[in-house]
Amino acid sequence: MSEDRTLSLVKPANAAVAGLEQLLTRPLTESDLDRATAALAAPLDERSRSRISLLAMRAGGEILAIMAGEAAKVVPAGTIHRVPHRSNQIFRGLSNHDGELLLCMSIEAALGIPAPAKRERSILVVAEQGRERWAFEVDSIVGVTDVDERSLRAPPMTISAAKTGCARALARIDEGEAVVLDVHSLFSIFRGATS
Amino acid sequence: MSDLGGFSMYELFRAEVDTHCAALSDGLLKLESAPDDIGIIVPLMRAAHSIKGAARIVGIDAAVAVAHHMEDALVRIQKGQERTTRGRIDQLLEGTDLLQRISQQKESDLPEWSTQNASEINTLTIALSAAPTATPEPAAAPAPAPAPVAPPAPVAEAPVAATPVEPPAAPAAATPVTATPVAPETRAVVAPPAAPRRVDAVVQRPIPTIDMPAASTATAVAAPESRAVRVNADNLDRMMQLAGESMVEGRRSPALRRALGAVRGELTRARESLEAAMRRGDPARIAIARDAVGRAEASLADRIFDLENFFRRTEEVSTALYHEVIGSRMRPFGEGVSGFPRMVRDVARQLGKNVRFDIVGADVPVDRDILARLEAPLNHIIRNAVDHGLEMPEERRAAGKPEQARIVVEARHHAGQLMVRVTDDGKGIEADSIRRKVVERGMQTADLAARLSERELFDFLFLPGFSTAKQVTEISGRGVGLDVVHQMVTSTSGTVRIESRVGTGTTFALQLPVTLSVLRAALVEVAGEPYAFPLARIERVLRVGGGAITVIQGRLQCDVDGEATGLLDGASLFGLGETPRDDATSVVILGDDQGRVGLVVTKFLGEQDLVVRTLDARLGKIPHISAAAILDDGSPALIVDVEDTLAALRKQLSEGTFIGMGASEATNGPRRVAKRILVAEDSITVREVERQLLSRLGYDVAVAVDGMDAWNQIRAGRFDMLVTDIDMPRMNGIELVRLVRSDPRFAHVPIAVVSYKDRDEDRRAGMDAGANAYLTKGSFQDQSFIATVTELVGAP
Numbered sequence: 006m007s008e009d010r011t012l013s014l015v016k017p018a019n020a021a022v023a024g025l026e027q028l029l030t031r032p033l034t035e036s037d038l039d040r041a042t043a044a045l046a047a048p049l050d051e052r053s054r055s056r057i058s059l060l061a062m063r064a065g066g067e068i069l070a071i072m073a074g075e076a077a078k079v080v081p082a083g084t085i086h087r088v089p090h091r092s093n094q095i096f097r098g099l100s101n102h103d104g105e106l107l108l109c110m111s112i113e114a115a116l117g118i119p120a121p122a123k124r125e126r127s128i129l130v131v132a133e134q135g136r137e138r139w140a141f142e143v144d145s146i147v148g149v150t151d152v153d154e155r156s157l158r159a160p161p162m163t164i165s166a167a168k169t170g171c172a173r174a175l176a177r178i179d180e181g182e183a184v185v186l187d188v189h190s191l192f193s194i195f196r197g198a199t200s
Numbered sequence: 201m202s203d204l205g206g207f208s209m210y211e212l213f214r215a216e217v218d219t220h221c222a223a224l225s226d227g228l229l230k231l232e233s234a235p236d237d238i239g240i241i242v243p244l245m246r247a248a249h250s251i252k253g254a255a256r257i258v259g260i261d262a263a264v265a266v267a268h269h270m271e272d273a274l275v276r277i278q279k280g281q282e283r284t285t286r287g288r289i290d291q292l293l294e295g296t297d298l299l300q301r302i303s304q305q306k307e308s309d310l311p312e313w314s315t316q317n318a319s320e321i322n323t324l325t326i327a328l329s330a331a332p333t334a335t336p337e338p339a340a341a342p343a344p345a346p347a348p349v350a351p352p353a354p355v356a357e358a359p360v361a362a363t364p365v366e367p368p369a370a371p372a373a374a375t376p377v378t379a380t381p382v383a384p385e386t387r388a389v390v391a392p393p394a395a396p397r398r399v400d401a402v403v404q405r406p407i408p409t410i411d412m413p414a415a416s417t418a419t420a421v422a423a424p425e426s427r428a429v430r431v432n433a434d435n436l437d438r439m440m441q442l443a444g445e446s447m448v449e450g451r452r453s454p455a456l457r458r459a460l461g462a463v464r465g466e467l468t469r470a471r472e473s474l475e476a477a478m479r480r481g482d483p484a485r486i487a488i489a490r491d492a493v494g495r496a497e498a499s500l501a502d503r504i505f506d507l508e509n510f511f512r513r514t515e516e517v518s519t520a521l522y523h524e525v526i527g528s529r530m531r532p533f534g535e536g537v538s539g540f541p542r543m544v545r546d547v548a549r550q551l552g553k554n555v556r557f558d559i560v561g562a563d564v565p566v567d568r569d570i571l572a573r574l575e576a577p578l579n580h581i582i583r584n585a586v587d588h589g590l591e592m593p594e595e596r597r598a599a600g601k602p603e604q605a606r607i608v609v610e611a612r613h614h615a616g617q618l619m620v621r622v623t624d625d626g627k628g629i630e631a632d633s634i635r636r637k638v639v640e641r642g643m644q645t646a647d648l649a650a651r652l653s654e655r656e657l658f659d660f661l662f663l664p665g666f667s668t669a670k671q672v673t674e675i676s677g678r679g680v681g682l683d684v685v686h687q688m689v690t691s692t693s694g695t696v697r698i699e700s701r702v703g704t705g706t707t708f709a710l711q712l713p714v715t716l717s718v719l720r721a722a723l724v725e726v727a728g729e730p731y732a733f734p735l736a737r738i739e740r741v742l743r744v745g746g747g748a749i750t751v752i753q754g755r756l757q758c759d760v761d762g763e764a765t766g767l768l769d770g771a772s773l774f775g776l777g778e779t780p781r782d783d784a785t786s787v788v789i790l791g792d793d794q795g796r797v798g799l800v801v802t803k804f805l806g807e808q809d810l811v812v813r814t815l816d817a818r819l820g821k822i823p824h825i826s827a828a829a830i831l832d833d834g835s836p837a838l839i840v841d842v843e844d845t846l847a848a849l850r851k852q853l854s855e856g857t858f859i860g861m862g863a864s865e866a867t868n869g870p871r872r873v874a875k876r877i878l879v880a881e882d883s884i885t886v887r888e889v890e891r892q893l894l895s896r897l898g899y900d901v902a903v904a905v906d907g908m909d910a911w912n913q914i915r916a917g918r919f920d921m922l923v924t925d926i927d928m929p930r931m932n933g934i935e936l937v938r939l940v941r942s943d944p945r946f947a948h949v950p951i952a953v954v955s956y957k958d959r960d961e962d963r964r965a966g967m968d969a970g971a972n973a974y975l976t977k978g979s980f981q982d983q984s985f986i987a988t989v990t991e992l993v994g995a996p
Binding site for chain 2: 084086089090091098099101104106108
C-alpha cells in the first residue's frame with residue numbers, strides 16, 4: 006500500500022495519544038495505550054454508534070466517571086491552602102497549577118461518601134462546563150474509556166433522589182461499575198459550599 | 201488597507217497619531233510658556249511631519265492637510281519668520297485636537313466625516329497659513345474669521361486656500377525635520393515612513409479582521425470590538441525574546457538527559473571493568489579500569505556543570521519573563537494625565553485665571569485598568585479646582601498670594617495602594633457653608649449637623665446634586681461632577697477624601713488599589729499555612745519572650761515601645777484553631793490611628809515580593825483576606841487585609857464576639873433575645889444616631905462601617921433586619937442589598953435604605969435592588985424611621 010495511507014492511519018492515533026497525554030498531564034501507561042488502541046481498532050461503524058468517552062477515576066473506594074469532554078485536565082495535586090472562614094468539608098482551599106489558583110473541592114464530601122483521612126498521593130481533576138471550572142481530588146485515574154451509551158444504566162433511586170445524588174448513570178467498564186457523574190449537579194453542590 | 205502583524209494600517213496610524221498628538225500638546229504648552237526656546241520646536245515639527253507621512257500612507261487627506269499646515273507654521277516660527285503668539289498656539293492646539301478627532305473616527309466613517317467637517321478643516325488650514333494675529337497677550341487670539349465655506353468636497357482637494365496640499369517631495373521637506381533620520385531606538389512594529397520614536401505596539405486579541413478595500417461598500421460590517429491593550433514595544437520585544445529563549449532552553453533538556461544517560465552507561469561499564477580486573481588481580485587492567493572510572497567521573501562532573509548552567513539559565517529566563525509580563529500591565533502615571541496640562545491651560549484662559557499645573561510622580565507605574573478609570577474623576581476634580589477652587593488673579597493679590605495659582609497632581613505608591621492627591625492653593629472649602637446647606641435642605645437637624653466633623657461634612661459634596669458652588673458654569677458646578685468622582689472611585693474599591701483649609705487650598709486624596717501590582721510582603725505561617733502581610737501596612741514584627749507577655753483581665757498583652765499591646769491569636773482570628781504556644785512568640789504588630797494590636801503567628805518566613813492575584817469571585821469577600829499570591833515554591837499564600845482585620849477586630853472586641861488571646865475560657869457574651877438589626881453606615885455620626893435610636897427601643901444593634909463589612913457580618917451572624925446607607929466605600933448600599941437578596945439564606949431579611957439621596961431615581965434604584973423601604977436621613981426627625989423599622993421587623 007502507499008505510504009500516504011499508512012500516514013493517514015498513524016496521524017490520528019498519534020493525535021489521540023497526544024491529546025490523552027495532555028489531558029492526563031503524564032506519559033501514558035500500557036493500560037492507557039491498550040484502551041486507546043482498542044478504541045481506534047474498533048470497526049468504524051461500531052465506533053460511530055453511540056459511543057461516549059468517560060474519564061474514570063477512583064475516589065472514596067468507588068469508581069467515578071465524568072464525560073471526558075467535561076474534564077479540562079488532570080494534574081498532580083499541589084499544596085492546598087485553606088481559606089479562612091470559607092474552607093469546609095467540601096471546599097478544601099486553593100491550589101496553584103500553572104499559575105491558576107484552582108478552587109479545590111472534596112468529591113467525597115460533596116457526594117457524601119467516605120473520604121480517606123489522608124491520601125498517599127492525590128490527583129486533581131479539573132472539570133469544566135462552559136466557563137466554570139472546579140477541581141477535585143481523587144485517589145487515582147483509571148483512564149479514559151469508551152462505552153456504548155446504550156449500555157448505561159439508571160442509578161438507583163436512593164442515589165438519584167438524594168440531595169447529594171449527582172449520579173447521571175452507571176457504566177460497566179473493565180475495572181467494575183463506574184458512577185457517571187452529572188457535572189452540572191456536582192457544580193451546584195460546589196457552588197453552595199463556597200458561598 | 202494592508203495588514204501587517206495582525207494590525208491594519210489604520211490602527212497603526214491611530215496609534216501614531218495618539219503618540220504624536222500627546223507630544224504636540226505637551227510641547228506646544230511648553231512653547232507657550234517659553235516662546236523663545238526654539239529647541240522645543242524641532243520635535244513638534246517632527247511630530248507634525250510624522251503624522252502627515254502616516255496620514256498620506258493611509259490616504260486620509262484631511263489629516264495630511266492639517267498636519268502639513270501645522271508643520272509649515274512651526275517651520276516659520278523656527279526660522280524666525282514669525283513670532284510665537286498665543287493665537288498661533290491656539291491654532292496649533294486646535295489642529296492637534298482635529299488630528300486626534302480624525303484618528304478617532306471609524307475608518308469606514310471617515311469619508312463622510314471629512315465631508316461634514318470640510319469647512320472646519322479649511323478654516324483652520326487658512327488660519328494656520330495666514331500671518332499670526334497681533335492680538336496682545338494674554339487675551340486669547342480668536343481664530344480668523346471663517347473663510348467662505350467650501351462646498352463639500354473630497355478632502356484630497358480640501359486645502360483650497362493659501363497653501364496647497366504638499367506635493368510629494370514638497371519643498372518644505374528641505375527643513376531639518378525631513379532630514380532627520382529615524383532614530384536607532386525607534387521601535388516600529390511595522391515601519392511606515394517616519395515612524396515615531398518608541399511607538400507603543402497595540403496588542404489585540406483575537407487578531408482583528410482585516411478591513412478590505414471598498415469591495416463591498418454597500419454592506420460594510422463593523423469589525424467586532426475586541427479588547428486591545430497598549431504594550432510598550434520594548435517590553436513586548438523583550439517578552440518575545442524571553443519566551444523564545446525559554447523554549448530554546450526547554451529544548452536543551454532532552455540532550456542533557458541523554459548525556460546523563462551516557463555518563464551512567466560509562467560509569468557502569470567502568471565499574472564492571474574494574475570489578476573484572478580486580479577479580480583477576482591484574483594490576484595493569486586495574487589501572488586501566490581506574491582510569492576509565494576517573495574519566496567517567498570527569499564526564500559526570502562536566503554534565504553536572506552543564507545541568508547547573510541549565511538550571512541557572514532557566515531560572516534567569518523565567519524570572520526575567522515574569523518581570524516583563526508584570527511590567528507589561530503597568531503604564532506610567534503620566535500617560536494617564538497627559539491631557540490635563542492642556543485642559544488646565546484652556547479652562548484657565550477661558551476664566552481669565554493664571555494657573556501653573558504640575559504633575560509629580562509621572563513615572564509611577566500604575567495598573568493600566570486603574571489608570572483608565574482615573575481619567576474621568578481626575579478630570580472632574582481638576583476642572584472644579586480651576587473653576588471654583590482657584591481665585592481670580594486680583595483676589596489672590598489682595599489675599600497676599602502669588603498671582604499665579606497652582607494645582608499639583610501627585611501619584612505615589614503607599615502601602616500597596618496607589619495614592620493620588622490633587623492639591624490646589626485656592627480659597628478652600630468652608631465647612632460651615634456645607635453645614636448650613638445640609639440643614640437648609642432638611643438633610644439633618646441643626647443639632648446633628650453641628651456635631652458632624654469637617655470630614656463628614658465634606659462627604660456631602662459627593663452626593664448627587666449637592667453643590668456649594670454659587671454659580672453653575674459650563675466648566676463645572678452642576679453638582680454632578682463629584683458624585684461621578686465618588687462613584688468611579690468606589691467602583692474600584694477605592695476611597696476619596698477631601699481635605700481643605702479656608703484660604704489655603706483643597707486636596708482631594710484618592711486611594712486606589714493597585715490590583716496587579718507587585719507587593720513587598722512579610723510572610724508568616726499561621727496554622728501551618730503561609731500568609732502575607734503587606735510590609736507597608738504593618739508596624740513591625742517581634743519575637744516576644746514568654747516572660748514579656750503578661751495577663752491583664754485574663755487577656756494577654758506585651759509591651760511594644762512602652763505601650764501595652766493586646767495580643768490576638770492569628771489562627772483563631774482566621775477560624776483555623778489555635779496557634780501553638782512556644783517559648784518565644786512571633787507577633788505581627790498592626791495598627792492605625794485608633795490603636796494597635798499584636799497578632800500572634802506561628803513563625804516568620806521572611807520577606808518576599810509578591811504578585812497580587814485577585815481571588816476567585818466565587819468566594820466573595822473573604823474576611824481579613826484581600827488577595828492571593830503564589831510563592832517561589834509554587835504554593836499559594838493569602839494576603840491579609842490589614843484594614844479590614846483591624847476594623848473587624850475592633851467591632852468584634854466591642855461586641856464581645858472575639859476576645860483577646862489567653863481568655864478563651866471567657867464566654868461569648870449574653871444570650872441574645874432581642875431582635876438583632878445590622879446598621880451599615882460609613883458616617884460615624886449618623887451610624888451612632890441610628891444605633892442609639894434603635895438601641896433605646898430595645899433592639900440589639902450591630903454596626904458595619906461599609907457595605908463589605910456589613911456583608912461579612914450578615915454571613916457570619918444572624919440578623920433580623922438590615923438598615924443601610926447607599927454611599928459607602930468598598931461596597932455601596934445598592935450592591936449590598938442586591939447581594940443579600942440574591943442569597944436564599946437572607947432573602948427574607950427586611951431591608952431599609954436610609955440615605956441622603958432623595959431623588960426618585962435613587963429611591964427606584966434602592967427598591968429595585970430589593971429594599972423593603974427607602975427613607976431619607978431626615979426621617980430621624982419625624983419618627984418615620986422608627987415607624988418603618990417597627991413595621992418591618994416587629995417589636996424588639
